[in-house]
Amino acid sequence: MTHPVALHRRLQQVWHNPAGWRSLSAVNHNIVGRRFIATALLFFFVGGMLAMLIRAQLATPQSAFLDDALYAQVFTMHGTIMMFLFAIPLIEGFAIYLLPKMLGARDLAYPRLGAFGYWCYLLGGLILLGALAAGLAPDGGWFMYTPLSNATHTPGVNADVWLLGITFVEISAVAAAVEIIVTILTMRAPGMRLVDMPLFAWYMLVTAGMMLVGFPPLILGSLILELERAAGWPFFDAARGGDPLLWQHLFWLFGHPEVYIIFLPAAGIVSTLIPTFAQRPLVGRNWVLASVVAMAFISFGLWVHHMFTVGIPHLALVFFSAASMLVAIPTAVQLFAWIATLWHGRPKLALPLLWLLGFLVVFVCGGLTGVMLALVPFNWQAHDTHFVVAHLHYVLVGGFLFPFLAGVYYWFPHLFGRQTLPRLGSWAFWLIFLGFNTTFFVMHLTGLLGMPRRVGSYVTGLGWDLPNLVSSLGSFVMAIGFFLLLIDLIVSAYLGRIAPQNPWRASTLEWAMPTPPAFYNFASQPRVPGPEPLWTEPNLGARAAAGEGLLADAGVDEQRSLGCDPVSGEPTHVVRLPRPSWLPLAAALAVGSVFMGLLTKAYWLAPPAALLALVLFWRWAWSIGLRQDPAPVETGAGLRLPVHDVVERAPGRAGLLWTLVANGSFFVSLLFGHAYLATVAPGWPPPHWLRAGLVTPLAGAVALALACGATRYAVWANARGDVRGRQLALLAALIAALSATLLLPAGVLPGMPSPREHAYGAMLGFCLAYAVLHTALGAVFVAYALARGQAGYLSAQRSVELHNARLWWDYTAATGAVLLLAMHVPAWGR
Amino acid sequence: MPASSPARWLLGTTAGLLVWASSFVVLYAGLTLGCEAGWHAHRLYGINLLTGALALAWLLHLLALAALWWWFGPWTGALRHMARVLTAAAAAATLWTGWPLLALPPCAGPMLASTMEDPTCSKT
Numbered sequence: 022m023t024h025p026v027a028l029h030r031r032l033q034q035v036w037h038n039p040a041g042w043r044s045l046s047a048v049n050h051n052i053v054g055r056r057f058i059a060t061a062l063l064f065f066f067v068g069g070m071l072a073m074l075i076r077a078q079l080a081t082p083q084s085a086f087l088d089d090a091l092y093a094q095v096f097t098m099h100g101t102i103m104m105f106l107f108a109i110p111l112i113e114g115f116a117i118y119l120l121p122k123m124l125g126a127r128d129l130a131y132p133r134l135g136a137f138g139y140w141c142y143l144l145g146g147l148i149l150l151g152a153l154a155a156g157l158a159p160d161g162g163w164f165m166y167t168p169l170s171n172a173t174h175t176p177g178v179n180a181d182v183w184l185l186g187i188t189f190v191e192i193s194a195v196a197a198a199v200e201i202i203v204t205i206l207t208m209r210a211p212g213m214r215l216v217d218m219p220l221f222a223w224y225m226l227v228t229a230g231m232m233l234v235g236f237p238p239l240i241l242g243s244l245i246l247e248l249e250r251a252a253g254w255p256f257f258d259a260a261r262g263g264d265p266l267l268w269q270h271l272f273w274l275f276g277h278p279e280v281y282i283i284f285l286p287a288a289g290i291v292s293t294l295i296p297t298f299a300q301r302p303l304v305g306r307n308w309v310l311a312s313v314v315a316m317a318f319i320s321f322g323l324w325v326h327h328m329f330t331v332g333i334p335h336l337a338l339v340f341f342s343a344a345s346m347l348v349a350i351p352t353a354v355q356l357f358a359w360i361a362t363l364w365h366g367r368p369k370l371a372l373p374l375l376w377l378l379g380f381l382v383v384f385v386c387g388g389l390t391g392v393m394l395a396l397v398p399f400n401w402q403a404h405d406t407h408f409v410v411a412h413l414h415y416v417l418v419g420g421f422l423f424p425f426l427a428g429v430y431y432w433f434p435h436l437f438g439r440q441t442l443p444r445l446g447s448w449a450f451w452l453i454f455l456g457f458n459t460t461f462f463v464m465h466l467t468g469l470l471g472m473p474r475r476v477g478s479y480v481t482g483l484g485w486d487l488p489n490l491v492s493s494l495g496s497f498v499m500a501i502g503f504f505l506l507l508i509d510l511i512v513s514a515y516l517g518r519i520a521p522q523n524p525w526r527a528s529t530l531e532w533a534m535p536t537p538p539a540f541y542n543f544a545s546q547p548r549v550p551g552p553e554p555l556w557t558e559p560n561l562g563a564r565a566a567a568g569e570g571l572l573a574d575a576g577v578d579e580q581r582s583l584g585c586d587p588v589s590g591e592p593t594h595v596v597r598l599p600r601p602s603w604l605p606l607a608a609a610l611a612v613g614s615v616f617m618g619l620l621t622k623a624y625w626l627a628p629p630a631a632l633l634a635l636v637l638f639w640r641w642a643w644s645i646g647l648r649q650d651p652a653p654v655e656t657g658a659g660l661r662l663p664v665h666d667v668v669e670r671a672p673g674r675a676g677l678l679w680t681l682v683a684n685g686s687f688f689v690s691l692l693f694g695h696a697y698l699a700t701v702a703p704g705w706p707p708p709h710w711l712r713a714g715l716v717t718p719l720a721g722a723v724a725l726a727l728a729c730g731a732t733r734y735a736v737w738a739n740a741r742g743d744v745r746g747r748q749l750a751l752l753a754a755l756i757a758a759l760s761a762t763l764l765l766p767a768g769v770l771p772g773m774p775s776p777r778e779h780a781y782g783a784m785l786g787f788c789l790a791y792a793v794l795h796t797a798l799g800a801v802f803v804a805y806a807l808a809r810g811q812a813g814y815l816s817a818q819r820s821v822e823l824h825n826a827r828l829w830w831d832y833t834a835a836t837g838a839v840l841l842l843a844m845h846v847p848a849w850g851r
Numbered sequence: 852m853p854a855s856s857p858a859r860w861l862l863g864t865t866a867g868l869l870v871w872a873s874s875f876v877v878l879y880a881g882l883t884l885g886c887e888a889g890w891h892a893h894r895l896y897g898i899n900l901l902t903g904a905l906a907l908a909w910l911l912h913l914l915a916l917a918a919l920w921w922w923f924g925p926w927t928g929a930l931r932h933m934a935r936v937l938t939a940a941a942a943a944a945t946l947w948t949g950w951p952l953l954a955l956p957p958c959a960g961p962m963l964a965s966t967m968e969d970p971t972c973s974k975t
Contacts, residue, residue, distance in 0.1 A: 206857070215860060216929045307929060311936045318868035319944060322875045335960035337882055339951040344875065347947055351940075587857040700887055 023574075025567045028544050036127075036540040036580055038601055046601040048132035049540045053139050054118025055436065060143060061111035066507070067150065068102035071095050073500055076460070080493035082481040092477030093160035094179070098153050100163030101183065104279070105190050106146045108421055112286045113138070113197040115428060116225050118436075120201065122531035123219040125210020125549055127541045127572075127582035128598050130203040130672040133605050133641065138193040138200070140609030145189035148613075148620070152182040159183035162475060164272055165246070167257035167265040172250040178620060181250060184243040185616045191236050192612070195683050198232035201225055203675045206587040210530065210549045211571055213590040216310075217552040219529050220303065223310055224289025227317045228282055233679060235278035235321070237687035241694065242271030245787060247619070254776045254783035256694070262780035264702035266331055267694055273324035274690065281320035283417065285313060287424035288355055291377055294424075294431055295359050297527040298374045299366020302553055305358045312351035319348045329400045338397050345395030352388060356381070371525070372446045376427035379454045383419025387412060390465065405475075408468025411461045418457060426506070433513065434520030438537045441513040445505055452502030459495025463488045522562070528553035533562030545570030545657065546583050549590070571656045583656070584665055584672075594668040595654045599645070608637040639805065645673070646821075648813045667818040677825050681832050688836050691791060695784050695843060707781035710851040711844065712772030718845050721768050722838060724761035728754050728799060729834035732827045735806070742817050744810070751807040754830070758800035761837070765792050769844060785844055792840045795833040802826040855930075863930045867919055867938035874912035874945045878952065881905050886958040901957045909949040916942040 023031070038047045047053070074095050078087045087095060117135055121128055129135055152158045159179050161170040170180045205226045209218070218226075245256045246268060255261035257268050296303045303309060322344040329338055359381070368374060390412040394400050403409060433441050467488040472479065479485055523532035533555055534542055547570040550557045564570065571592065572581055580598040585591060611634035618626030646666060653661040665671045699705060731754035738746035769789050776786040806822040809815055815823060882905060885891060890901040916938055923934040 307932060308936070311933050311940070314864055314933075314937060315868060315940050315944075318865075318872060318941075321872065322948070325879075333960065334882060334886060334958050336951060336955045336957050337879055338960070339955060340875065340879055340882075340948055343948045343951060344944075347944055588855045588860055700884060 023568060025544065028568050028573060029539070029566075031576075032541045032544060033539065035578060038540055043601075045606055046603045048136040048599060048601055048605060050117050050121050050129045050132060050135060051538060051540055051542075053132070053135045054114050054116075056139050057110050057114025057117060057142070059114075060139075060146070061107050061114055064102050064106040064110070064146060066503075068099050068107055069500065069503060071099040071102070073496065075099060076493040076496040078477055079479075079489050081490065082479050082486055084478060087477060089477055090160065091156075093162075093475075094153070094156070094158040096475060096477075097159045097162055097183075098149070101149065101159060101187070103417075104163060104283075105187055106142075106149065108283045108417070109190075109194050110142050111425060112228070112283065113142075113194065115286065115290075115425070116201050116229075117197070119432070119531055120204055120222060120225060121208070121582075122534065122538065122542050123222055123529050124205065124208060125213060125530045125543065125546055126204065126208045127543060127546070128580070129200050130208055130596065131200045131676060133599055133602055134196050134200050134676075136602075136605035137609055138196040140606050141193040141196070141612065142190055144609060144613040145186045145193070145616075148186040148189070148616070149182060152179070152186075157182060164276065165268075166272075167246065167249075167268040168259075170246065170250075170268075171257065172253075181247065181620055184247045184250075185620045188240055188243045189613065189616050191240055194232055195236055195680075198229040198236075198683070199676050199679045201229040202233075202679050203672055205229075207584050207670050207672070207675060208582060208596060209585050209590045210546050211583065211585070211590065211592050213549040213585075215588050215590070216307075217549070217590075219552075220292040220306070220309070221286075221289040221529075224285050224292065224313055227313050228285045228289075231278050231282050231285070231317050231320070233683040234686045235275050235282060237275075237683055238271045238690040239275035241687055241690045242268055242275075245694070245783075248783070248787070251619070251622075252777070254786065255780050256698070256783055258780070259703055261778065262698065262702055262704040262707055263783075264698055264780075266328070267697055267702070269328050269331065270324070270697065271690060271694065273327045274321075277324040277327065278320045280416065281316060284420045285316065287380075287421045288313070290424045290428040290431075291359060291380065292355070293529065294373055294377060294427055295362050296366075296553075297431075297525050298368045298371065298377075299362045300368075300526065301362065301366040302528075303358060304361040304365060305354070306552070309355055309358050312354040316348060316351040319344060319351070323348060326395060326400070329397055330404045335397075342395050342397050346392055349388060349392055356385065372441065372443075372450065373427040373431040373525075375447065375450050376423050376430065379450065380419055380423035380427065383415055383423060383454075383457070386462075387415030387417075387419050391416060403468060405473055406468035407464050407472045407474055410474050411464035411468060414457075414461045414464075418461075429510070431525065432531075433510070433517075434524050435531060435536045435538070437514045437517070438520055438535075439513055439515075439517030440520045440524065441517055442509055445509040445512075449502045449506035449509055452505065453499050454502075456495045456497070456499025456502055460492045460499060461495075463491045463495070467492065523555065528556040530554055530561075533565060535566075541580070543570065544568055545573035571658065571660065573657055574655065581654075583662075584668070584670060587670075592656065592660065592662060594663050594665050594670065595656065596665045596672060602641075602644075604637060604641045604644075608634055608641065611637055635801070639801075642805065643809075646809070646814045647819060650816055650818045666821065671821045673821045674824050674828070677828055681828065684832070688791070688839075691788065692839070692843065695788065698780050698784060699847070702780065704779070705781070706851075707774065707779040709774035709778070710781075711769065711774065711785060711848040713768055713845060713848070717764060717768035718841055721761055721764035722841055724757050724764050725796070725834045725837045728757035728761055728796070728803070729830040731757055732803060732823075732830040736820065736823050736827050739815060739820055739823055740817055747815070747823070748807065748810050751803055751810065751826075754803045754826070755800060755807060758796055758803055758830075761796040762793055762800060765789065765796060765837070765841075768841075788840050788844055792837050795829075795836065799826075799830055799833045802829045859926075860930060863923065863926065863934035864937060867916060867934070867941035868944075870912055870915050870919065871941040871944045871948075874909060875948055877908045877912070878905055878949055881908060882952075882957055891956070891958045899957060902952060905952050905957070909945070909952065912945055912949075913942065916945060 038049055078084050157178055159182055161175055161180055165183055205222050248254045249256050255263040257263045257265050325341040326345045467485055470484045472485045543565045545565050545568045547561050547565040554561055582596050583592045584594040584596045586593050611630050614630035615627045651664045653663050656662050731750045735747045735750035738750055773785055774782040776782040803826050806826045809822045885901040891899055893900040895903055920938045
């Protein structure tokens with residue numbers, strides 16, 4: 022066995038990351054996770070300053086501090102920044118930094134994708150901040166309701182900034198979700214069973230699944246609203262067969278699960294920290310896991326409770342009211358488990374626990390007002406008043422911010438290797454806690470007194486003067502608290518006492534390493550002895566550092582981590598990981614240029630930028646892979662494992678599968694939108710229907726089937742070692758894919774009514790664009806597999822590219838067939 | 852399917868709640884489409900046609916959940932526990948979110964936008 026010091030020195034070389042400006046090419050999760058966290062906190066302080074402007078404006082009646090237009094920008098950007106640029110990225114940052122460590126891995130499944138996600142987030146955020154600085158920020162509320170946000174009522178680029186900037190940021194979130202799922206399921210330490218995973222990983226697994234399903238409806242909504250604004254396609258225009266309520270459905274199909282997407286990771290932190298401070302396992306662990314899954318599902322059945330006042334049959338309202346009350350039960354299961362754990366343990370009051378106690382108080386209050394708002398009659402009274410503002414802040418600040426600040430203090434020694442100052446943090450907590458409750462408890466009363474939200478000025482004499490003044494004073498107390506917290510974190514990072522290893526005596530693996538950690542986390546990957554590894558085996562970290570685990574081979578010049586069976590956690594393969602690369606930054610800049618071209622109406626910029634992005638992604642994928650079948654790798658303890666290029670669980674295959682889940686959610690949302698307009702919107706049937714014969718659409722369907730069949734044949738031929746048959750099948754698939762790309766529009770465009778005339782034509786146009794985009798990308802997939810085969814990257818064992826092409830074509834053929842039916846069948850006989 | 856396969860885990864942890872989700876979507880979409888189609892104006896054996904159709908769909912989902920509960924019975928270990936707990940939770944959720952259809956007339960309340968042009972078309 023290599024001497025531990027020599028092993029670490031060698032790993033330092035293999036996992037080296039460049040310094041200075043070259044560090045922008047870093048893809049390691051330690052760096053990317055820290056960047057996400059730091060950037061999110063920066064945006065939090067920007068959002069917080071906007072909140073102070075709001076409270077300054079509302080402190081007195083008829084204040085002239087901000088005019089109406091500026092006030093609209095300020096409250097819109099406050100909500101937008103806090104939801105999209107702070108909460109979700111902070112979750113991603115914690116997950117990216119912590120998950121590999123908690124799971125006993127050396128990095129995430131797709132380090133470059135994580136870096137790409139970060140750059141997309143940063144660029145999208147900078148677009149929004151730039152617009153704010155230029156006075157062009159979005160001003161239609163963080164929900165962008167139509168028709169207020171259409172081109173007639175919101176001319177200029179303000180709304181476009183929101184729609185395009187947020188879509189850009191959401192690409193980052195979906196990328197992170199795929200990365201999190203694949204890492205959790207296939208890259209755990211040896212023997213870490215699914216049921217024994219750290220609770221934070223369980224929560225993040227469920228949350229990432231929710232992100233895949235929950236974000237695409239908003240991406241669809243944003244794209245079609247942008248199309249309406251830029252090209253006049255009337256998806257939401259009631260005069261031309263559209264329906265403004267379709268936007269509300271798409272927005273809240275995302276927006277309500279979003280609340281739980283934000284809450285569940287925070288609850289995961291609570292479920293991780295409370296056992297540590299109680300020094301005992303979580304009470305009812307399996308019940309908590311079940312409640313997390315139940316919560317995730319039920320949270321998708323609540324969206325209409327944001328729309329109780331729009332005019333929906335009473336029975337439908339009661340369905341959603343019942344579901345909204347129901348979700349309190351799995352939440353309560355977790356609350357009681359946390360309380361019982363503290364009750365049965367020996368908790369010692371430390372600063373993170375203080376934040377958790379604050380969370381319990383504030384979140385329970387927010388949950389109870391949530392049940393009140395789930396009741397339709399009360400909701401009708403409180404709708405769009407400050408009561409709702411108070412409720413949502415109790416839920417989001419209590420249910421998200423407090424646990425994450427607990428997490429910041431808890432993992433601070435891990436991030437910086439130092440402890441925070443003992444007094445300053447307590448002062449900050451109490452100022453924030455008291456300031457928060459002063460601000461928002463009183464705001465419930467302001468709302469009950471009838472004060473509407475999103476209004477920047479009010480007349481005196483309505484009973485709103487005093488509660489508003491108290492709320493504003495409270496908010497400034499809270500702001501002082503956050504200022505102290507910032508000072509505490511900055512000073513402690515440089516001057517705090519050096520932290521011992523595992524200062525909280527936690528049970529999870531991230532504390533089984535020196536802090537701050539090395540880029541490779543573990544010198545060797547240890548076998549995990551159950552759900553509380555460091556309590557079962559306190560010297561596990563020392564043994565891993567001494568190279569007693571797996572993959573301790575110092576002679577290898579490649580970044581490696583173990584891949585595992587998703588259920589048993591037993592190692593099944595070795596994942597080869599990429600080194601620092603400029604490709605993620607370059608690809609994000611190219612994609613950002615597409616968005617900037619659309620935003621600034623420089624449409625000429627978008628196609629070349631999109632082509633550049635495609636070339637960069639091609640280059641990105643090309644740099645992975647082997648030209649020879651690799652021999653199994655000696656991992657230690659006599660265990661030889663194949664590398665990921667030759668196994669079914671290759672990260673590339675799993676990643677595409679989960680990406681298609683998100684794509685499927687987008688597709689179902691599109692079908693929902695189509696069906697919704699056709700059945701519910703006014704102004705139907707349309708004045709003109711699609712006029713198309715039978716031959717061209719059928720030819721398009723045959724081309725889809727041929728491309729799918731030929732790709733499948735190529736996989737089959739490859740498995741038999743028939744190289745010529747494989748390449749010929751791929752060539753046939755490429756021809757069929759290109760034919761489908763031409764035949765699908767040929768069957769629709771000649772007889773399609775104008776997309777500007779009626780929402781029917783607009784929907785036809787969008788469905789066609791979706792189908793054609795997929796066949797065109799399918800052609801790229803097949804061409805890529807063909808080129809890889811020609812260059813010697815494919816064999817009977819090495820077949821990831823082929824399987825991905827097959828998977829893409831299975832999806833494209835299935836969705837293409839459904840879209841052909843959806844476009845052509847309603848028009849037959851008209 | 853092997854006892855510890857990922858597919859079995861996926862099925863065990865999601866099947867019951869997917870049935871609940873299906874029930875919820877079918878009831879909400881069925882209500883909207885039924886009101887649009889005017890099913891609520893007809894009666895079958897003294898029962899409002901739309902209410903009857905929705906109740907039948909609701910019952911089928913409850914039966915599917917009962918079948919799942921029975922199917923998970925022979926499974927073993929933590930997965931069996933989780934699958935059965937989540938199926939029971941899904942059944943309770945299906946009962947709770949669906950029962951109002953037996954207590955309220957289906958299309959009462961504000962009219963749908965598409966019917967507002969036709970004052971003779973009552974939805975109540």
